[in-house]
Amino acid sequence: MEQRFLKRTWAEIDLDNLKSNYLSIAHSIKRNSDNFHTKIIPVVKADGYGHGDIMVAKTLQKLGADFFAVSNLDEALSLRLANIKGDIIVLGFTPSAAAEVLYKNNITQTILSLDYAKELNAECAKLNITLNAHIKLDTGMGRIGVAMHDASAFDEIEEIYRLSNLNCSGIFTHLSSADSLDDSSVEYTKRQIQKYTDALSELKERGISFKASHLQNSAGIAFFNNIECDYARAGIILYGVAPSSEPFPFELKPVMSLKSVVSLVKSIDADTAVSYGRTFVSDSPMRLATVPIGYADGYPRLLSNKAYMLIHGKRAKIIGNICMDQLMLDVSDIDDVKCGDIVTVVGKDGGEAISFDELAKITGSISYELMCLIGKRVPRVYIEDGEITEVYRYHHKMD
Numbered sequence: 001m002e003q004r005f006l007k008r009t010w011a012e013i014d015l016d017n018l019k020s021n022y023l024s025i026a027h028s029i030k031r032n033s034d035n036f037h038t039k040i041i042p043v044v045k046a047d048g049y050g051h052g053d054i055m056v057a058k059t060l061q062k063l064g065a066d067f068f069a070v071s072n073l074d075e076a077l078s079l080r081l082a083n084i085k086g087d088i089i090v091l092g093f094t095p096s097a098a099a100e101v102l103y104k105n106n107i108t109q110t111i112l113s114l115d116y117a118k119e120l121n122a123e124c125a126k127l128n129i130t131l132n133a134h135i136k137l138d139t140g141m142g143r144i145g146v147a148m149h150d151a152s153a154f155d156e157i158e159e160i161y162r163l164s165n166l167n168c169s170g171i172f173t174h175l176s177s178a179d180s181l182d183d184s185s186v187e188y189t190k191r192q193i194q195k196y197t198d199a200l201s202e203l204k205e206r207g208i209s210f211k212a213s214h215l216q217n218s219a220g221i222a223f224f225n226n227i228e229c230d231y232a233r234a235g236i237i238l239y240g241v242a243p244s245s246e247p248f249p250f251e252l253k254p255v256m257s258l259k260s261v262v263s264l265v266k267s268i269d270a271d272t273a274v275s276y277g278r279t280f281v282s283d284s285p286m287r288l289a290t291v292p293i294g295y296a297d298g299y300p301r302l303l304s305n306k307a308y309m310l311i312h313g314k315r316a317k318i319i320g321n322i323c324m325d326q327l328m329l330d331v332s333d334i335d336d337v338k339c340g341d342i343v344t345v346v347g348k349d350g351g352e353a354i355s356f357d358e359l360a361k362i363t364g365s366i367s368y369e370l371m372c373l374i375g376k377r378v379p380r381v382y383i384e385d386g387e388i389t390e391v392y393r394y395h396h397k398m399d
């Protein structure tokens, strides 16, 4: 195969699976009620959860997505520079000093609070511009948004809505616990949903309505699907990973596989120390394979002496501390391992598979975090219909 990228450690992004997940999400929203017209806002923050924001957005744009969500202005500009059309919302904070950049690039800003709205409005008034905005309500996440604790919240929202240099075309909230299905979490989520729908009715009575209302994240789409908003914000499920260990109601196909290669195979004697700090010392003779992936590639050092990788469809355990750029595997029980053999770090090989969830459980984290951690020096190799269609790599972004 032609060498379009460095075959050291790389991430394969299966765009067919991405498309399949998008269509499954759309289908699941539709299946719940033929009258639901909820559209999907693909969440492509954090470089598309490590998958590459541009290729994810371009692929979903072809399927009709016309509204994307990111966490900050730089991420929004990354999409605009790549010629992504339609709406882009910044879900988090943007300093009011950047109002002109938001405006010039037609980016929608989340309103975090009344104070923030006033400051942003004042900046827009100075520039004589009107900025598109969505008002965030805090119904129980406790992060950003107008706190919905008593009726004064409606006065605050009304004041924001009437600011003349903000065009508040949308409103939304965020669920904190929709991925847990124990009684108390379900009750909490239902209360958040109720607060949100009550708020919309109260605002309607005050003559305030919005073109775009959205509430569900991935877990909301999956487990609290009896809701019709204009949009739902789909993040992790687009990438084919369930938001939690609760049984997932429809098929998701993992989009990313992480691959590496064997760089060296060697035999060691009993009583031989391996890697920094000598955290592993052999009891008996062993065969080890060295693999060029380390914590600088986003593979957490907390996995040292605990996690497995796949070679020839078999599990090989990590031995000794994970280094910045390399680590060692025990391949004593795997036949014929040689330099250049493929190592599957996350993904399937034969009948075996390793998921981000499996690794996240070991480090006490969540799959979200491990995906985002995949380093920028790991090339993203895009595959469609079994062919490499695009490569993003360190020294120039687009092939």
Ligand SMILES: *Cc1c(COP(=O)(O)O)cnc(C)c1O
Residues within 6 Å of the ligand: 043, 045, 091, 174, 216, 217, 218, 219, 233, 234, 235, 236, 237, 243
């Ligand atoms: C990240 C994020 C999402 C997406 O969450 P998933 O669980 O990945 O679907 C949705 N809404 C907001 C406000 C977010 O910050």
